[in-house]
Amino acid sequence: MKLSDFEKKLSDLINAGKFEEAEAFFAEYIDELTREDQTQPFSAAVTFKGLDYEGNLLEGADLVGLVTKWARRIRNGKYKGMIAQHPNKLRILEEGDSWHQYPVILWDIIDIVSRVFPTYSLSAPSDLASNMALESEHVDKIHELDPDIFMLSMGGNDLLGDGRFVKLLKPYQSGSTATELLNELAFRSALISVMDSYRAMINSALAAKPTLVVLIHGYDNAQPRNNGKWLGKPLAKKGIPLEIGREIVELIVGRFNEALAEFASDFAGNVRYIDVRTSVGGNVSSWYDEIHPRNPGFKRVADKILRVLGRLGTxxxxxxxxxxxxxxxxxxxxxxxxxxxxxxxxxxxxxxxxxxxxxxxxxxxxxxxxxxxxxxxxxxxxxxxxxxx
Structure with a gap:
């Protein structure tokens, strides 16, 4: 099928409100992207299959971007239908990385939350916190949609993407502990940068709507694997055994979560931090790859978020x-x-x-x-x- 024909049919289905049919049609043309073609750890290994790009040079990140564009269109079409049917339900605006947007292959957090609450999606796999803060796409949408909740997931790519993880590690020496192997100066600098992006994002969101409730969550303890692109290989490059590497990742994830919790306390109730650690599980089999949970793990993370949303009422x-x-x-x-x-x-x-x-x-x-x-x-x-x- 030609790309233009595919896009026209998908657009027609969305515009007609045939979202289940649109999702099924969309999924027919989605395939897994090879790990080598991924550019960020908190990205999505997705691409198209069976489409004629009609002379357009589309590959790798370009295809992930195109897949994301249509995944968002389906989600946001469903949002409009849901608020028409349930005008009193809390309305959510979300921005984030692949824990919020992993099209078709995985059933991510927003896939689950949006079944219960109208959720307008801005997230894109591989997005950096710094990019989200600079683009501030959420501000116009807050003015346009008047959401009750702003959900945010970011920071993973800034800490681990594009070779950043290896820069947080010191070379292994016999007897070294996880704490000793973490480059404290580099990590602290990276974490400060991420938290600056959080502050910029949330300050601008609350300036647009001071009564907005902002939900933030970190990540669960990711699981390095032998020869894993994002975690395993950087650890091996520094000579760090896998078990100690898992302790380092747990230390990084823990420090990030602590920073989020402290950050939320500065906002007197507007910002709610949700700790999702231990939700996925420490078994490698619970993880789709080094960074992303399998569907049951994502569901357990989403359930924690849904419990917080449920307590907020209507x-x-x-x-x-x-x-x-x-x-x-x-x-x-x-x-x-x-x-x-x-x-x-x-x-x-x-x-x-x-x-x-x-x-x-x-x-x-x-x-x-x-x-x-x-x-x-x-x-x-x-x-x-x-x-x-």
Whole structure:
């Protein structure tokens, strides 16, 4: 099939709202990219097959980019349909790397989250945190879409991509520990750069919408393999045994997660850090490659994120209550916890701040909206029980 015909048919299916058919048609023409052709560790080993590129010179990263473009179009078409059907569900804008966007081959975090919440996708495999911060694609989308949640996954390529990992390592000497083999100066410099990108991204997001809730997560402990392109080979180049190399990776991932947790604490409730370590598992068989979990591991990571999202309520409740401190005392009228249940009310109250309109009165008014919100929450509870495959 010619590339132009493929793109026209896929576009027609998306525009007609036939998303399952579009996904099936798309998947027919996707193949795995050889590891040698990957340019970043947090990229996706995907390419097209069976297409005539009509004289266009497309290979490697160009094809990954084209695959990503259409994967995003399918996702974002589904987003529009979902908000039309469920206007009270929390709306998510996401930006990230291949843990958020690994088209077709793997069932990544956003594939799972977007089954429950309307999720508009900006992520691209192999994207650097520094590029995301410089391009700031998310700012225009926050103004356009008015999301409730901004989800962010980045930093892996900046720490490990393009030969960066080997620069974080010292040559092995007998008896050396993981801590001694980590080049502290190089690692600290790389980590500061990544966290500067996080601060730039989130400052610009909150400037666009100060009440936005930002969810950030790190990675689980990746698993170096013998002769692995991203981790195994750099370790071997420095003469570091694989077992000690795994300890070094765990140290790097741990320090990165600690930095994210400390960073989130600076934002007084707007930024929520989710620790996904130990979700995938420490067995090499749990990993698709050195960097990416297999589908069950991705599901366990996504489930942690879904539990946080579930505690935030619905679009009505998150807009009816602000985000930083307890609401003023309520007087008169039915208690809102009697309407929507004590557990839900307690969760919402924890997210609230002083407001000109009394928060409990705001929540208690409008029984129609509350009934709709409660119905959406019941649907959400059912949807949180996702299949394993």
């Amino acid at each position: 679009r009505i409740s998150i807009k009816g209550l602000s985000l930083h401190s307890a609401a003023a005392p309520f007087s008169g009228g039915p208690q809102p916890e009697a309407i929507i249940g004590n557990a839900l009310y307690d969760r919402l109250k924890q997210q609230s701040v002083p407001h000109q309109i009394n928060a409990r009165a705001k929540l208690a008014s409008g029984s129609h909206h509350l009934a709709t919100a409660l119905a959406d929450l019941k649907v959400l509870e059912r949807e949180m029980h996702l299949p394993d495959d």
